Amino acid sequence: MHMMRLSRSSIFLSAGLALGVAGCGGNGTIFPGPSATSAMPAILGGSLPPPVIRQPVLPEYLVGCRGHVLVPALGMVFVAKGKPLPTSGQFLREESLSAPYRVVHPGDRQSQDRNGQRLNVELDNYSRIIGLACG
Numbered sequence: 001m002h003m004m005r006l007s008r009s010s011i012f013l014s015a016g017l018a019l020g021v022a023g024c025g026g027n028g029t030i031f032p033g034p035s036a037t038s039a040m041p042a043i044l045g046g047s048l049p050p051p052v053i054r055q056p057v058l059p060e061y062l063v064g065c066r067g068h069v070l071v072p073a074l075g076m077v078f079v080a081k082g083k084p085l086p087t088s089g090q091f092l093r094e095e096s097l098s099a100p101y102r103v104v105h106p107g108d109r110q111s112q113d114r115n116g117q118r119l120n121v122e123l124d125n126y127s128r129i130i131g132l133a134c135g
Helices: 008-022 034-038 059-065 067-073
Strands: 077-079 091-093 101-104 119-123 129-134
Touching (some): 067 129
Parallel strands (some): 077 091
16 A cells, blocks of 8 residues: 655645635625625715725824824815815814814925924825825
8 A cells, every 4th residue: 555645735735725616616706795895985976996095104103293093084085174075984074183284185295394293184086084194
């Protein structure tokens, strides 16, 4: 009788293939399901791509400009003073920010002056908050 030695990598490979093939059968469900994607709120009257947060925002780096309390607002729509509120989804009103702050729109040129107490709120093309920084 011939004994075949199997290495650990070949055992893991065969187990992974077996699990992968086992997941191929069935009724062909999609993840996330259609109900999850249709439940996503339409912002500003249409379906938008998800916001891309510019960089990891660590609350401890925003304490000096009081921006640490706004970290949960990342991805929300920013509503400028005097603008109508969105009909769906979450938003942050400009009136809730305390001075000094600066709103940075895509393509805006920024001055080189640094103010450690000023909060910079960076927006994307859909007026969603994608970055927070002191400076």
